[in-house]
Amino acid sequence: MCVSGCSESGHAVWAFDDLNDFYDPQLKRGNLRDIQSLARPFEFVQGDLLDRATLDELCASVKFDQIIHWRRGQACGQALNPLPCISG
Numbered sequence: 119m120c121v122s123g124c125s126e127s128g129h130a131v132w133a134f135d136d137l138n139d140f141y142d143p144q145l146k147r148g149n150l151r152d153i154q155s156l157a158r159p160f161e162f163v164q165g166d167l168l169d170r171a172t173l174d175e176l177c178a179s180v181k182f183d184q185i186i187h188w189r190r191g192q193a194c195g196q197a198l199n200p201l202p203c204i205s206g
Contacts, residue, residue, distance in 0.1 A: 120188075121153050121160060130159035132180065134173075136166045 121131050133150075137143045153160055165172045167187075 120186075122156060122158075125156065125158035125160060129183075130161075132161045132163065132182070134163045134165055134167070134176070137164055 121133065124131050133153075135146070137146050150162055154162075163172075163176060165176075167173065
């Protein structure tokens with residue numbers, strides 16, 4: 119999983135998702151519980167990428183080193199990236 123790989127590398131990870139029904143939201147919630155049980159730096163924010171005010175508020179309150187966006191319907195293992203986390 120991308121989140122666990124990034125957190126194992128020492129990154130604090132934030133996830134932003136609307137938990138839509140593209141695939142089973144209960145499966146997504148189960149994945150979130152699994153990640154949260156790892157006791158690594160992880161925050162989840164439920165929201166829609168089209169909600170500019172929420173994004174502006176989040177980016178104003180947190181200093182992100184980088185932002186990685188997996189497009190809708192794109193599983194981590196299917197994404198076109200050579201490394202799950204790219205330092206920058």
